[in-house]
Amino acid sequence: xxNFEKKxxxxxxxxxKNGTNRNDRTKVGSKSLFNQSxxxxxxxxxxxxxGRKIYQKVFNTEFDWFINGETNIKRFKDNNVKIWDxxxxxxxxxxxxxxxxxxxxxxxSINQLEAVISSLNNNKDSRRHIISLWNPSxxxxxxxxxxxxxxxxxxxxxxxxxxxxxxxxxxxxxxIPYDIALFSKLLLYISEKTKLKANRIDLQIVxxxxxxxxxxxxxxxxKTKVYKLPSYKYxxxxxxxxxxxxxxxxxxxxxx
Numbered sequence: 001x002x003n004f005e006k007k008x009x010x011x012x013x014x015x016x017k018n019g020t021n022r023n024d025r026t027k028v029g030s031k032s033l034f035n036q037s038x039x040x041x042x043x044x045x046x047x048x049x050x051g052r053k054i055y056q057k058v059f060n061t062e063f064d065w066f067i068n069g070e071t072n073i074k075r076f077k078d079n080n081v082k083i084w085d086x087x088x089x090x091x092x093x094x095x096x097x098x099x100x101x102x103x104x105x106x107x108x109s110i111n112q113l114e115a116v117i118s119s120l121n122n123n124k125d126s127r128r129h130i131i132s133l134w135n136p137s138x139x140x141x142x143x144x145x146x147x148x149x150x151x152x153x154x155x156x157x158x159x160x161x162x163x164x165x166x167x168x169x170x171x172x173x174x175x176i177p178y179d180i181a182l183f184s185k186l187l188l189y190i191s192e193k194t195k196l197k198a199n200r201i202d203l204q205i206v207x208x209x210x211x212x213x214x215x216x217x218x219x220x221x222x223k224t225k226v227y228k229l230p231s232y233k234y235x236x237x238x239x240x241x242x243x244x245x246x247x248x249x250x251x252x253x254x255x256x
Contacts, residue, residue, distance in 0.1 A: 053248070054246075069100050
């Protein structure tokens with residue numbers, strides 16, 4: 001049973017039926033829900049939604065960009081991925097966004113990724129296995145403030161590595177499926193570095209929304225079939241997805 005995607009579809013439907021109508025930065029308009037939760041376990045398969053197709057190239061490219069602390073969209077251009085085009089300047093720069101804050105927080109050479117891996121290796125019971133991307137002192141130097149902004153890790157009694165993610169804002173239809181895949185790759189990456197078993201991810205989205213120009217696409221998706229999650233292998237920083245079955249290709253416009 002693909003309970004992960006059934007839960008995701010339920011949140012989408014709830015946003016469509018009961019979301020609060022809100023004006024927003026994009027001027028498109030949206031319907032929002034407060035504080036929505038999605039959980040999944042990597043032992044059940046890789047969490048790519050199956051009712052519509054998503055592209056591994058997109059989240060692989062964004063993950064590599066993130067993990068390397070890059071601020072330019074050159075990597076996306078090289079892979080013909082356009083998700084950041086609308087926000088980059090003429091030189092392709094986005095400013096001190098996501099990966100920059102992870103590897104060089106506050107421009108002070110604070111590498112939070114290395115610190116978390118070290119703390120997990122040396123003090124697995126710590127309550128301070130944290131990566132924070134929200135930096136008020138440098139928000140003005142970012143094309144967009146980070147939407148996913150907090151990761152905390154927990155090692156359970158069986159040496160399983162679990163992760164909690166806090167997201168201030170989430171485009172449920174277009175953004176969240178790719179964010180979920182990226183978070184899963186991050187957990188797999190850190191689990192490999194720490195020799196712990198990647199297990200459960202809990203995601204909290206404070207403002208979970210759909211845009212008014214996505215309605216037709218969302219209604220199509222809500223009627224699609226849900227399939228078993230694909231299996232996967234992760235070794236030496238390489239993710240291989242196997243048996244990914246999806247129902248339809250459904251597109252929607254981006255609200256910029």
